[in-house]
Amino acid sequence: FAQIADQLGHDEVWTAALFYGRATPSLKDIHLLADMLNLSPETLEEDFRMAGPPTREVTVSTTTDPVVHPFQEAISLYAPAIRTVVVEKLGDGAVDTSSMKVRVEKVPRRKGNDVRLILESGFAPFQS
Numbered sequence: 072f073a074q075i076a077d078q079l080g081h082d083e084v085w086t087a088a089l090f091y092g093r094a095t096p097s098l099k100d101i102h103l104l105a106d107m108l109n110l111s112p113e114t115l116e117e118d119f120r121m122a123g124p125p126t127r128e129v130t131v132s133t134t135t136d137p138v139v140h141p142f143q144e145a146i147s148l149y150a151p152a153i154r155t156v157v158v159e160k161l162g163d164g165a166v167d168t169s170s171m172k173v174r175v176e177k178v179p180r181r182k183g184n185d186v187r188l189i190l191e192s193g194f195a196p197f198q199s
Contacts, residue, residue, distance in 0.1 A: 085152075161196070172190075173188070
């Protein structure tokens with residue numbers, strides 16, 4: 072996904088989510104992707120149109136906390152894509168939440184502030 076993401080100008084998780092039907096490509100994305108995959112742009116446009124809107128239904132806790140809920144929803148929504156990118160970069164294994172470090176950063180923008188959440192944890196490859 073790294074190479075495709077680089078060509079599309081998106082991050083790897085969004086790109087993987089696109090392949091899982093959980094992200095919406097722009098017309099430009101579709102044409103770039105069609106070129107990379109040697110497909111007809113018209114055919115790929117029709118495929119995305121026929122697939123309908125991306126799957127957005129996710130199972131999350133019932134919290135209504137306006138800070139916690141969006142993060143739970145995002146992790147649930149992007150979980151298959153995150154897993155795929157982790158396996159692509161590190162191989163099959165497990166992420167260790169007991170040693171996870173979490174950082175929250177304020178990201179100044181022209182129209183207010185954004186938040187950046189960084190999760191960093193150990194990774195243990197599965198033994199075959």
